[in-house]
Amino acid sequence: MTCPHRRRIGDNYGMTCEDCGQVLEGYGYWGQSHTCLHVWAEYEGGKECLYCGAWVGTGEDLTAQEVDELLCDLSNGEPACTLS
Numbered sequence: 001m002t003c004p005h006r007r008r009i010g011d012n013y014g015m016t017c018e019d020c021g022q023v024l025e026g027y028g029y030w031g032q033s034h035t036c037l038h039v040w041a042e043y044e045g046g047k048e049c050l051y052c053g054a055w056v057g058t059g060e061d062l063t064a065q066e067v068d069e070l071l072c073d074l075s076n077g078e079p080a081c082t083l084s
Helices: 064-068
Strands: 008-011 014-017 023-026 040-043 046-049 055-057 070-073 080-083
């Protein structure tokens, strides 16, 4: 049975399901994960992840799937983003 993630807890690092512990957004509550699950804010010049600050400009040659697969690792204290 799949968890419906009804009870969520979040902060500026991300959001986590309180029932199953799965990271739902960003790095999860209290930064529990080292990989960001991006939530994109769209601007005129591109997209920015609300949690790690990764920026993808409109002029960059990335497909929508590549943007969604952009991996940002927080293990060194600062986001380091690469394509998966």
